[in-house]
Amino acid sequence: MVTEATASQDVHATAPGEDLSGLTAAASRFAADITFADLDAEVRHLSKRCLIDGLGVMLAGSEQPGMAALEAFIAGEGGTGVSRMLGAAARRLPATRAALWAGTAGHAMDWDDTQLAEGPGRPYGLLMHPTVPPLAAALAVSDLVATEEGKPVGGERFFTAFNAGFEVACKIAEAINPDHYMRGFHTSGTIGTFAAATTAAKLLGLDAAGIARTLGVAASMAAGIRAGFGTMTKPLHVGRAAENGVTAALLVRQGFTANEEALDGKWGYLAVAGPGGEPSLVRERFGKPFTMASPGVSIKPYPSGVLTHPSMDALLFLLREAGLAPDDIARVTLRAGRNVLGPIRYRIAKTELEGKFSFAFLLAAIVLRGRCGKAEFTDAFVASPACQAMQQRVETAFDQQIEDMGWDRIRSRVVVETKDGRTLERWADENYRGSPHNPLSDAEVEGKFRDCAAGLLDAAGVDALLQSIWNSDGLDDAGVLLEQLSWRK
Template sequence: MSEQTQFTAAIVDFITGMDGQTPQGEHLRLARRCLMDGLAVALGGSEQPGMAPLARYIASIGGAGQGRPLGAGDVRLPAHLAALWTGTAGHAMDWDDTQLAEGPGRPYGLLMHPTMPPLAACLSLLDLAAAEGGAPVSGARFLTAFATGFEVGCKVAEAINPDHYMRGFHTSGTIGAFAATAAAARLLGLDADATARAIGIAASCAAGIRANFGTMTKPFHVGRAAENGVTAALLAREGFSANTEALDGKWGYLTIAGPGGEPELVAHRLGQPFTMVSPGVSIKPYPSGVLTHPSMDALRFLMRDEGLAAEDVAAVTLHAGSNVLGPIRFRIARTELEGKFSFAFLLSAIILRGRCGRQEFTDSFVASPECQDMQARVETAFDPAIEAMGWDRIRSRIELRTHDGRQFTRWADEAYRGGPDNPLSDREVEEKFTDNAAGLLDPARQQALFDLVWSIDTAPDAAALLDALHWGAFAHHGA
């Protein structure tokens, strides 16, 4: 058997061999942080405009009350639909964490959003697993399943040819399906054969294309990945058949969707080390693609250090390579969804508000006359010299001209805020949660949630997370 035909088997061995291996040490610390961040962005994302039609769609289907969608109170849904809701909410603001690249030729910071697919899958199965097992799912069991899915997704994303993303696949939707499947299989306790079949089923579901960036369908990719993972695991548990080497060989996922890949880079490194630990994960300070963050910070700190105000700014030009400019689709944003893929908007928000968070990502602010006027003053320029420096870091340069003729230049810091070399503090992660919870959870409930997450590995019932986060999201959307 070749190296490539062993990749699926290596993943199955890892998933089914995680008994008693709750994250420890630094892995545990980071897993709690990713959990806190994932819950934050899913809570805030649950009230985004795209969630209203999704809620109506889900309500129209109905079905067995197997699991609870995050934020929806006492609503019970089929587990796969609960995963669809939570996963979509978690990516609705594009504020969920980002996996860093490690292998050669991998564009730094441009692989996948690793937390939401496995987290949404695990949350959606908590009630079902407890009902079938006759006992609550412990925090340790929940965290182990989540971390298992996180690791599998990251390693598959490392293995597949980077051309997978460059050709237009959205990795968080495609590879996210394998992350969710691994988490669901681990939480449900599937054996090796069922786990391999679940991966095979997921391989025929894993999809998502970048043409839908800037629309409600982009976060739907992550919701669908979570849904696909839960569906695959439940189908496999019922005996549904699938190829048990579906990642491998001539017709396997890596070959077809890559095309190709280098599974030998990761097949023997699952958990050695965990990707969450090394090379690490970026917890985002802004609700947009991670490749935009260093430039946003560069402009923010330039204006702060030079004492500049919005009325001083005549023009801004961002110089960068294709790794930074390539995912940007909109010259001028008209909606908040387009704004996530428009440097004109992202930099205008920094100029006008000195920040770019949940309150700035609204259709009303993006379309406001002041924001539209400022966007017209912000340009991007491909820079061959920056391109020649390579894609191993997120590099860019801001040039700003004032109305009185002054010129300022600032390079983006390679140790960008939120990345492993310059991480958000635990307190900043909590503040991000508070930003997302504003108007939804009062301070006492937020603090109770903080206490629960920071000790989740010792919690007797992980479903307490869902209890703590309900605010009636489905009712809010009129579902």
């Protein structure tokens, strides 16, 4: 478990005798050697679920308020258009900007999937969002490669590159000291850069040495700090991860040099940004098993941080079982440890972006609407008098008993006080909905996609796109996904 003592260590320190070598080489060899045949039926099925989820949240995110400013920035930059813009396939952008756009959209609602930890001392649910960075890179670079080669990128090639980036990043996230996140780095922005870099390099046909150099360039571009949570900057972290990963691969293809051991050693990424880490946990385990399969990923039922979901469900189920209406509620108190309360920073949310990191808003939405989805995450609903008033009735409290249970799971309990004097309690289910221990069904994943697509694609378009994704490994042209995702001129 991360402690205050570990958080005060020198950022450049490594433990005596700590072996930080060999991770870059192992990651690069894995990415260079992986073929579609290495993906078994389980990984292929899970990949399709991740694609449905990732493309869905990209679609929903492409209409979020912050995207207007990003679109104006991209338009002002210009450049040679080779890659289709997600949501507006008639528009072509430079591959780096197409990746920036898709990656930012994919995290704009904080609804993308979450990697689970498996190593000792790793706080559960605090690694990275693994799908969007490599998926954004795969979409953008596939278009670039298709233009250069004069033929489309097929589903097997697209699938393999996506999985290469997904797996490399998840293993790096597992290896790095968890103090990386606790100090304030946003792992999806930092480690996500390595995901996009690996996927881009694989699609561009770079060999193991080229992928190692790409990771070397990416290591000097990987960024994102948690101070941006609750603002438009947080999703930009993931967009920049995708853009920087593509940039790194394209630079290396042009002959750009970099340290081929940039994840390793005294001044490598793990030592500097961790500090330290345990490459031995993962160095010989790339694809053995694939992280996507074990310990797995969480597909989010709610567009907020995964740490909030068990508590939201606990309140939802308690209200249903007790038959309580909003006017019955006098007070709601959420009791949890630091791993749950610490990252959720806003006492009262004034905007939907703040709402993603405000238990007052998230639980108020459950009370008022009995749900918390795309329709609730709007500035208008967050700022409404009813929502602001209900937020005032929601509090959080540190609970030492829950803290002492450890951070290996997301633990909390909700306490509801009613206006007629009753006090009702419910513990959150450690096997929360969406986790690998209690996964959303395929139908529920499709249902989430339909929610994301609401108002953007018609029912026939959604059905056709879902069919394409379920058959994506057999597509002759993976670019059809971008065409079917288009909802704008």
